[in-house]
Amino acid sequence: DIVMTQSPDSLAVSLGERATINCKSSQSILYSSKNKNHLAWYQQKPGQPPKLLIYWASTRESGVPDRFSGSGSGTDFTLTISSLQAGDVAVYYCQQYYSTPYTFGQGTKLEIK
Amino acid sequence: QVQLVQSGAEVKEPGASVKVSCKASGYTFTGYYIHWVRQAPGQGLEWMGWINPNSGGTNYAQKFQGRVTMTRDTSISTAYMELTMLKSDDTAVYFCARSGYCDTTNCYEAFDPWGQGTLVTVSS
Numbered sequence: 001d002i003v004m005t006q007s008p009d010s011l012a013v014s015l016g017e018r019a020t021i022n023c024k025s026s027q028s029i030l031y032s033s034k035n036k037n038h039l040a041w042y043q044q045k046p047g048q049p050p051k052l053l054i055y056w057a058s059t060r061e062s063g064v065p066d067r068f069s070g071s072g073s074g075t076d077f078t079l080t081i082s083s084l085q086a087g088d089v090a091v092y093y094c095q096q097y098y099s100t101p102y103t104f105g106q107g108t109k110l111e112i113k
Numbered sequence: 114q115v116q117l118v119q120s121g122a123e124v125k126e127p128g129a130s131v132k133v134s135c136k137a138s139g140y141t142f143t144g145y146y147i148h149w150v151r152q153a154p155g156q157g158l159e160w161m162g163w164i165n166p167n168s169g170g171t172n173y174a175q176k177f178q179g180r181v182t183m184t185r186d187t188s189i190s191t192a193y194m195e196l197t198m199l200k201s202d203d204t205a206v207y208f209c210a211r212s213g214y215c216d217t218t219n220c221y222e223a224f225d226p227w228g229q230g231t232l233v234t235v236s237s
Contacts, residue, residue: 031219040223049208049227050158061225093158097212097220101174102148104158 006105012113019081023094038098115139117228132195135209142190143167151205206230
């Protein structure tokens with residue numbers, strides 16, 4: 001199984017500041033023939049299902065604010081929130097959909113400092 | 114709008130079975146895959162498997178092989194997940210989620226949208 005490891009486990013950032021969450025996969029999740037990384041980022045607020053933010057490692061889902069961005073390739077990925085808003089408080093998960101079982105990171109809890 | 118609506122909370126005794134439903138609306142049910150993902154209380158997300166509503170084909174995580182069955186009823190655009198031989202550590206919120214095409218290993222789309230979740234509590 002591909003192990004997804006996120007860092008840090010929790011993060012406190014001031015309003016308006018940048019938040020950065022990292023995700024590392026135990027093997028490459030780059031589908032080389034299509035040059036696409038099978039990596040998604042989700043946001044989950046308490047009592048709600050996960051919400052897709054980013055897919056193909058860097059493509060923002062329709063309706064997601066452009067302060068959210070994804071980067072990386074191969075085994076190392078990053079989710080960046082450029083200017084933290086109060087409504088961004090949540091747990092963030094990365095997920096690989098390259099190889100079954102499709103595995104998720106352990107989650108990063110983002111709070112306001 | 115595209116929506117997945119799940120059945121209500123369940124309480125089951127150890128050893129029993131549970132069947133959770135996921136009704137799709139706002140899109141062609143047979144055109145997308147349905148995945149099941151669970152989340153134990155205060156824990157992370159665990160993928161259980163997918164069903165292709167068009168063919169009925171399934172792909173289960175090895176951890177759940179022999180205990181999980183995913184089915185669908187195309188006449189009512191509903192997918193089902195049945196888990197048998199329940200144990201206390203099966204207590205979790207079970208989500209369904211939609212994706213595009215998957216083959217036996219890769220999926221070619223991330224999961225969107227997700228159902229609201231169904232809490233299954235296993236307790237004597």
